[in-house]
Amino acid sequence: MNEVSQLLQRRSLIVRLQDLVTRERSAPFRWTLALTLFAVALIVRLIINDDLPSGFPYLTFFPAVIIATLICGLWPGIISAILSGFASWYFFIAPAYTFELTPGSVLALLFYAFIVSVDIFIIHTISVTSISLRQERQALAALAATKERENVQLLENDAYQKEMSLELAHRMKNQLALVQAIVSQTLRSATDMETLATTLNGRISALGKAHDMLIHGATGHAYVEDIVGDTLALYDDTRLKISGPKVEIAPRSALSLSLILHELGTNAAKYGALSTCEGMVGIRWTVSDEAEPVFEIVWQEIGGPQVAEPSRRGAGSRLIMAGLGVGSQVSLNYEPTGLRCTAAVPLSELQNKQ
Incomplete structure (x- = not known):
């Protein structure tokens, strides 16, 4: 019983996640959310900068890019990743507060570009697959509803045919009895x-x-x-x-x-x-x-x-x-x-x- 309950809970969680990913949102909302996630990631990174050892310039930006791509779509996710890359380069990669290219900064940026590209690709693939699955579910649900209506119509038609058959039998019986009565009355008179x-x-x-x-x-x-x-x-x-x-x-x-x-x-x-x-x-x-x-x-x-x-x-x-x-x-x-x-x-x- 516990296994069934856990399975149902996992299924419910998956359905909620799919709904979160595939829900249709307006373009202003998606772009506003993506930029807001980037801003929050930058502010949080600046706040904790003094408490972090060197080598973690992208700590808060990776989650922001992942969430932006998952909820807001491909292009908001890409723009969020580019902004995060430039912010990390300027504020947190030595030498700080400059866009100077050094061997260390080039290596850090290449590492960031690789990781964030893989993340965006995986998240976008998941989103496209989820949308496709949702459309298939909707198509199957529509097909099931159509089949149900057809089955109901068939049952109604069958009941109507039976009713008409009984009515026809009643009419035929009446007609034969009426002919018999007409002949009988005519013979008597x-x-x-x-x-x-x-x-x-x-x-x-x-x-x-x-x-x-x-x-x-x-x-x-x-x-x-x-x-x-x-x-x-x-x-x-x-x-x-x-x-x-x-x-x-x-x-x-x-x-x-x-x-x-x-x-x-x-x-x-x-x-x-x-x-x-x-x-x-x-x-x-x-x-x-x-x-x-x-x-x-x-x-x-x-x-x-x-x-x-x-x-x-x-x-x-x-x-x-x-x-x-x-x-x-x-x-x-x-x-x-x-x-x-x-x-x-x-x-x-x-x-x-x-």
């Missing part, structure tokens, strides 16, 4: 083969038109009466009581209304009032006389089998409960006499074409 063929053909055609409208949606302006009539045209109109004022409806709301009516009609043909010979369905809509009018449509089944609220809500029920737009309120009441569905929405939202 037809008096001869010619009437049977004509009625059955008309209702199947109406089903196809309603299906096309659900897929492609309504375009341009439409009226509630037209949407109700087109969507429920496949059912026996003698068993439908439709009433309501002329209300214009936006395409988006028309599609929502078509979906709700199609779902209610399918359920009525499979389980409700339209699954028997005696059942009836009333569809009535009104617009309230208020400052902000509210559109309300009521689907009421009577004379069918006794209904009961299902134990769980399926895709069809969720579609119905989605309503007709923002601010929509939908209620499903499973009354003993038949299902009653009420949907209300502000008229402005129903007619909103945005």
